Structure formats: C-alpha cells, structure tokens
Amino acid sequence: MGVKFEHVTKAYPGHKPAVNELSLEVQTGELLVLIGPSGCGKTTSLRMINRLEEPTSGTIYVDGRDVCSYDPIELRRGIGYAIQQTGLLPHMTIEQNIELVPRLLKWDKKRRHERTRELLSLVDMDYDTFASRYPRQLSGGQQQRIGVLRALATDPPVILMDEPFGALDPISRESLQTELKRLQSRLRKTIVFVTHDIDEAMRLGDRIAILQDGQLHQIGTPQELVQAPRDEFVAKFMGRLFNFPKIQTSVDLIGQFMQEDTSHVHQECSEHGKIVKIDHLPLWCWIDRNGVLRGVSSQPPTGADQWDRNDWTDPKLAAVKDTDASEVVLKRLIEGEAEALPVIGEGEQFIGVVTQRSALKALSNVEMENDE
Numbered sequence: 001m002g003v004k005f006e007h008v009t010k011a012y013p014g015h016k017p018a019v020n021e022l023s024l025e026v027q028t029g030e031l032l033v034l035i036g037p038s039g040c041g042k043t044t045s046l047r048m049i050n051r052l053e054e055p056t057s058g059t060i061y062v063d064g065r066d067v068c069s070y071d072p073i074e075l076r077r078g079i080g081y082a083i084q085q086t087g088l089l090p091h092m093t094i095e096q097n098i099e100l101v102p103r104l105l106k107w108d109k110k111r112r113h114e115r116t117r118e119l120l121s122l123v124d125m126d127y128d129t130f131a132s133r134y135p136r137q138l139s140g141g142q143q144q145r146i147g148v149l150r151a152l153a154t155d156p157p158v159i160l161m162d163e164p165f166g167a168l169d170p171i172s173r174e175s176l177q178t179e180l181k182r183l184q185s186r187l188r189k190t191i192v193f194v195t196h197d198i199d200e201a202m203r204l205g206d207r208i209a210i211l212q213d214g215q216l217h218q219i220g221t222p223q224e225l226v227q228a229p230r231d232e233f234v235a236k237f238m239g240r241l242f243n244f245p246k247i248q249t250s251v252d253l254i255g256q257f258m259q260e261d262t263s264h265v266h267q268e269c270s271e272h273g274k275i276v277k278i279d280h281l282p283l284w285c286w287i288d289r290n291g292v293l294r295g296v297s298s299q300p301p302t303g304a305d306q307w308d309r310n311d312w313t314d315p316k317l318a319a320v321k322d323t324d325a326s327e328v329v330l331k332r333l334i335e336g337e338a339e340a341l342p343v344i345g346e347g348e349q350f351i352g353v354v355t356q357r358s359a360l361k362a363l364s365n366v367e368m369e370n371d372e
C-alpha cells in the first residue's frame with residue numbers, strides 16, 4: 001500500500017502554488033519524512049493524500065488507485081491521521097477517543113475493547129489507569145500517544161502524521177520518537193511524516209524529502225542527504241555539513257559529542273564483569289571487572305554462554321579511542337559504519353559512546369572553515 005504523487009499542483013486562487021508539480025513515491029512499509037521551511041507545502045501535500053484538500057492538477061495514488069476515485073469518507077477510514085493538536089475530543093474518555101473510528105466501522109463492543117487494551121499496552125499505558133480518564137487528565141506526552149494510537153486503531157496500512165510531537169518538550173519528544181521507531185519496526189506501516197525538525201527527520205525517516213516553494217528539492221536516505229547534498233540549502237538542513245571532508249574540527253570535538261552514562265546493565269557476572277545496553281541504540285558492550293571494554297555487539301547477547309568471545313566484535317574494530325582525531329570518528333559515524341560507537345580511554349577503559357545524531361548535532365554548531 002504505497003502512496004504516489006504524480007505532477008501534483010495545488011494552487012489557491014490569487015496565490016503562487018502551495019504545491020507545485022510534486023512527484024514522489026512512498027514505498028509500502030516506508031517512513032518518509034517531509035521537511036522544509038515554513039510554508040513550503042508540507043501540510044498541504046499531506047492533506048491531499050486523504051482528500052482534506054483536493055489537488056488543482058496531477059494525481060495522487062494510494063495502493064495504485066487515484067484517491068479521487070475513492071469516496072472521501074471511505075478513503076479516510078483506511079488512512080490513519082495524527083496531528084500536533086491531537087484532535088482528541090475533550091468530552092470523551094480516552095477509550096471513547098481511541099474507539100472513534102472502530103465505532104464508525106461498526107466493530108462490536110468486545111472487539112473495540114480488546115483493541116483499545118492492546119493499543120494502550122503498545123505504549124505502556126495501563127488500561128485500568130487511563131481508559132476512563134478525559135484528555136485533560138493526561139500529560140501532553142500521554143495525549144500525543146493517544147493521538148498516535150487513534151491513528152493506528154483500525155490497523156490502517158497508511159498513516160499520515162503532521163508534526164505529531166511538535167508541541168512537546170525535548171525529553172517527551174525523544175521518548176515518543178523512540179516509541180514510534182519501535183512500533184514501526186514491528187508494524188511496517190507506510191507513513192508520511194511532516195516535521196520542521198531535522199533531528200526528528202534523521203531519527204525516524206527511512207528517506208527524507210526536502211521541499212522548497214512547493215517543489216521537491218531533494219529526496220534520499222538521511223545518509224545520502226548528508227553525504228551528497230544537492231546544494232547549500234540542503235546542506236543547511238542537514239546540519240551544515242556542506243563540503244564535509246574539508247571541515248577542520250577542533251581536536252577536542254569528540255569531547256563535545258560523547259555521551260556518558262546512557263546505559264543500563266543487561267547482565268552481570270562476578271567473574272566476567274557486565275554487559276551493558278546503550279539506551280535507545282542497538283549497542284551492547286561487555287565491560288570486565290576492571291572497566292575494560294572486552295566486546296561490542298549490535299545484537300542482544302543470547303545463548304548459554306554470553307561471555308563467549310566469538311559472539312563479540314573486538315573493540316579494536318568496533319570502538320574508537322578518545323584520542324582518535326575527531327574527523328576520523330565523525331567520518332566513521334556519518335558514513336554509516338554504525339549508528340553509535342563505544343569510546344575507550346586510557347587502558348581501554350569504556351568511557352562512553354558517540355552517536356550519529358550527537359555527531360551531526362555537534363557539527364551543526366561548529367563554525368566551518370569554508371563557511372564565508
């Protein structure tokens with residue numbers, strides 16, 4: 001169930017086109033982020049998919065079929081829609097809000113109830129605690145979760161999300177992004193996600209489409225956009241990484257983007273030490289009783305003997321040293337060797353991790369030599 005735009009234009013009378021000859025394809029099971037400056041046509045593009053807006057010309061296909069050939073109400077029932085304002089109805093309980101579309105589809109009570117329970121458990125919200133509350137009795141982050149669950153309620157194959165986490169503080173925002181990523185790795189929906197925030201785009205997008213003045217400026221995976229921005233406009237969006245190889249970074253940059261203490265213990269043993277899982281990342285580190293990093297893995301260690309050396313990558317290959325030149329570390333991260341690398345200090349002691357995200361963030365704050 002993919003989505004395809006073919007030469008789509010939306011022009012409001014008396015204005016220059018909000019969307020101009022847009023052609024792009026969202027693959028089935030892909031999360032595509034639309035990003036670009038305010039007014040570039042992101043929301044309008046999204047709202048044309050479920051016919052909240054009609055194109056002036058061109059065609060949009062959902063599952064290979066022109067959206068204009070669907071009855072709009074029927075079309076919208078098959079497409080989840082989550083927005084920043086959540087759209088939760090204040091006089092309805094959380095359960096009633098989640099059940100809105102299932103009710104319209106005339107699901108019986110038992111099926112609706114089971115689905116609501118299942119959905120709440122997906123985001124670790126206890127049914128008995130939350131189902132009977134009203135939206136105002138939830139935090140902003142919890143309300144956003146319900147907004148997303150409502151979009152998932154009838155298990156639609158396509159979901160549209162318009163800055164669903166836009167109003168949240170950075171911490172709730174990050175935890176919802178992590179949750180969405182986790183859900184998406186299981187559910188593999190076709191998602192079109194609008195955001196202003198490049199960090200969010202990098203984190204969530206399988207691909208990112210950058211719009212400017214209603215037109216598609218560049219589309220690609222986060223890595224492609226970082227490595228080969230079409231021009232400075234794209235480079236700016238990607239954290240000012242234009243001409244990346246020529247960047248002269250300060251020697252202690254690694255100190256700026258290394259994260260410490262973001263792990264929790266996965267397993268401990270008096271003889272071998274401990275295995276820690278780095279939070280929010282597919283990264284497990286084996287640290288011995290003296291604090292020395294012994295092994296690195298991108299899979300959760302399982303099996304009878306988790307301390308078997310063969311199951312681990314040697315830190316010489318899969319870690320960086322705190323004395324390594326920061327350009328080298330950045331290059332390894334940005335070229336996609338790994339989403340994160342452990343950092344070892346003197347005596348091969350584990351001291352933290354560097355991540356793609358933290359590297360990009362640090363870089364976007366660095367004054368570049370060739371910036372004039």
Ligand SMILES: Nc1ncnc2c1ncn2[C@@H]1O[C@H](COP(=O)(O)OP(=O)(O)OP(=O)(O)O)[C@@H](O)[C@H]1O
Nearest residue numbers: 012015018036037038039040041042043044045196
């Ligand atoms: N109903 C309307 N009548 C006239 N112009 C409109 C209408 N709706 C949107 N526009 C214009 O179309 C352009 C694109 O708007 P749109 O909301 O799609 O942009 P956006 O990229 O989502 O912006 P933002 O990031 O600020 O939400 C803007 O210039 C906007 O002013």
